[in-house]
Amino acid sequence: MSAESRAAQAVLSIETLVYYGLKQQPFAAEAPDAFIYSDAALDMAVNATANYLDNNEHGIVVKGEPGIGKSTQIRRLLQRLRGRFNTCVLAATVTTTLAEIEHRMVECWHPQEAASQTEEGWLCNLLTRGLRPVLVIDDAHQLSADVLEELFRMQRQIRERCGRAFGLVLFGESSIEHQLSAIEADVPEAAGCHSILLRPLTREQIAAYIDHRLRTAGLFMDNPFTDQDIAQIHEDTQGIPAAINPAATRILEAHGQAEIQRERAGQQGWLKQHRMAVILGALTLLLTAGLLWLLQGYIEEDSGLPPPPAETRRAHQPLEVPPPPSLARASEETVKPAPGQTPQAPAAASPAPTLPTQATERPSAPASPADRTRAGQAETAAPLPETRPEPAPVQTPRVSARKTREAATGAAGEQRADRDAPSAPKPKQPAVPTPPVPDKPPAARRPLVRSIAGLKPPAWLLQQDPKAFAIQLVAVSEPAGLARIARELRIDRTLAWYHRTRNGSTLYVLVATPYASRSEARQAIARLPASLRRSGPWVRPLKDIQDIIYAQ
Structure with missing residues (x-):
């Protein structure tokens, strides 16, 4: 839709509506009853018609x-x-x-x-x-x-x-x-018949008519129409409302597009002025990321780093698990010699399972037959413990890669030989109960603030007239933010605060009060700084705020 057709139909573009914060078209021909403007002069025709109907039937x-x-x-x-x-x-x-x-x-x-x-x-x-x-x-x-x-x-x-x-x-x-x-x-x-003549709007009525429609549509900033705009509309339309709507739409669209283009030009100008700084910053970030990546790869590939401390190596040592009692007894029977026979060395037992470790242990020398016989006799004389003792960790020396491969080859051969030999059944280990996991303690709630410097407390709000109105300026999660805003704000009303809890989080709300009517509060919003008006301050009855304080 072109700008001319939109102006003829009293329709603003989406960009203009968003810029001025309008919730709907302010000058549409078909509008709700809230958009109907009225004053004492316009009420005369309606009042006269109602009086004629009450008094006679002409x-x-x-x-x-x-x-x-x-x-x-x-x-x-x-x-x-x-x-x-x-x-x-x-x-x-x-x-x-x-x-x-x-x-x-x-x-x-x-x-x-x-x-x-x-x-x-x-x-x-x-x-x-x-x-x-x-x-x-x-x-x-x-x-x-x-x-x-x-x-x-x-x-x-x-x-x-x-x-x-x-x-x-x-x-x-x-x-x-x-x-x-x-x-x-x-x-x-x-x-x-009684005759009533409807007259065109005056210049003052046109200004009030346009402001009423803009405020009803959601305008919260200053009215963009100047005195020259109102005079031009009065001259072009002669005060006819059907012609005022498209004329006001055309002027408001022109103002909005001019402001939007001015903001865009300002943004482009900033980029042109700081173009070299932005490019240098981007290059610096890329170079820093590349250096970090190269440094990380160099650290990972470096093999000449010193060994870790003894405490760290000891913490990563594997635990030696003793053989089960059935295998110990079987080895004892094998070691006992028959009468008149020479004792023979028992077959090599399978190596005890170990946990994975970072370093490979050096294989120890096999024990002599006499030592194995004495070990079997000692095991026969002493009863087996019910629980397996936990051996002390043994420090593993550092070995070369070649010796590690030879040891691994020998251990693999021994494991294959033990796998071919018959093995005794393994005893069932008792199930160890899993200790219950304690519940995570609830997070401690932050204490509520009782007073903020320079602002009236919630108790003061409860003492005010519930029929009055207040302007809710801003709501933050930290009370220090309210104190900073209050110091920078210049307003002719008392500043107070209260808190409310929503979804488990506490918000501190800054209000200005009291105002005798809603219209007086709206006029005060129009006088607020532009930076604060962009946050969307709004008018609410003081009774609603008191109900929130009582509910908490």
């Missing part, structure tokens, strides 16, 4: 130039009459007939007797039951003179039959006066 004509805001006045009138009158709204066209108007009245007031009685009959029943029906017709200038004449005749017939008639309000352009003048001779009620 027709009422509300007229104005195209785009003057007649549909908006109808919405305000319906809000004013709600609860006292039974209103029915109809948008007329050049082809609208009296039958269509009667059908619309039945749809609005839906009497059960409308199907079996004449129109005057069921309308009289409604009036008798105390209802106060009012028919409001928008764009009534498009009705023909014949339809207007029949409508006024029906109103007169109901008044003559029932003593009362339904209210009739016609909204249209100034040309409706020609249709009414054409039927005055035949229908005197047309000449007795």
Whole structure:
């Protein structure tokens, strides 16, 4: 969508909406009731219409130039009459007939007797039951003179039959006066209509209208429209609201795009000024990373480092596991000689399993047959312990790679020989119970701060009037941040603090109070520094803050 088409439809671009923090289009033609601007001068037309309906039953004509805001006045009138009158709204066209108007009245007031009685009959029943029906017709200038004449005749017939008639309000352009003048001779009620003229907005009303729409859409910073902008809009639109909306959209879009381009140019200018510094910084980081990578590889490949301390080597020594009791007894029986025979050396036992180690142990010399015999006799004489003793760690000497391979080859041969020989069954070891893992103690909670220098405590907030309002400025996790912000802030209200806990974390909130009304607090937000307004300060009733303090 081009800028011209957006301005014609009173639609701002996404970039402009984001820059000004607007939550929706401020000058859209179809907007919620909250966007309707009102003041004492604009209320005169609605108040006069309501007074005429209360005091008499003559027709009422509300007229104005195209785009003057007649549909908006109808919405305000319906809000004013709600609860006292039974209103029915109809948008007329050049082809609208009296039958269509009667059908619309039945749809609005839906009497059960409308199907079996004449129109005057069921309308009289409604009036008798105390209802106060009012028919409001928008764009009534498009009705023909014949339809207007029949409508006024029906109103007169109901008044003559029932003593009362339904209210009739016609909204249209100034040309409706020609249709009414054409039927005055035949229908005197047309000449007795009350006429209300809607006037264009003044320059001051235009400024208030634009500011109201911007604030309702979510603007929290200063109003970007200058006095020259307001004067230009008043001159171009002559105060017609339908023309004010696209004109204000066009000016706001131009201001927003200019500010966005100025910020982008500032960022690009900073990059141009510091381009060499950024390049040198990036090169320095790359060189540092490369040097660290090369240094790490050099350290890993270096084999001439000194050996680790004796304590470190001893901590990594493997534990020697003694053979099971069944193998010890089997070796004892093998070592015992028969009567009259010469003792023979027993077969070599399989090496005891060891845990993996960083250094390879040097194989020890095999014991003599006599030593093995004496060891077997000693084992027979002494009973076997129930638990295996844990041998003391033995320091392993450093050996060369060649000797390590020879020792590994010899140990592998011995393991294959032992694997071929029959082995005794291994006894079952008792299961060792696993000690319970203690629960991790809960993390200690940080103590809450009771006072912050220069700020009123939460107890002071509880003493204030709950009907007042406060500005919530900022919320931080550290109380020192509130004290720093408060020292730099210049505001004509008392600064106080309170804390609240959310998802297990504590936030310290800075507020300014008291304000007598919400509008006064909003005006104070507009006077805050721009850096603080970007954090999104907002107005909240003081009672809500007191409820949070009481709940904690």
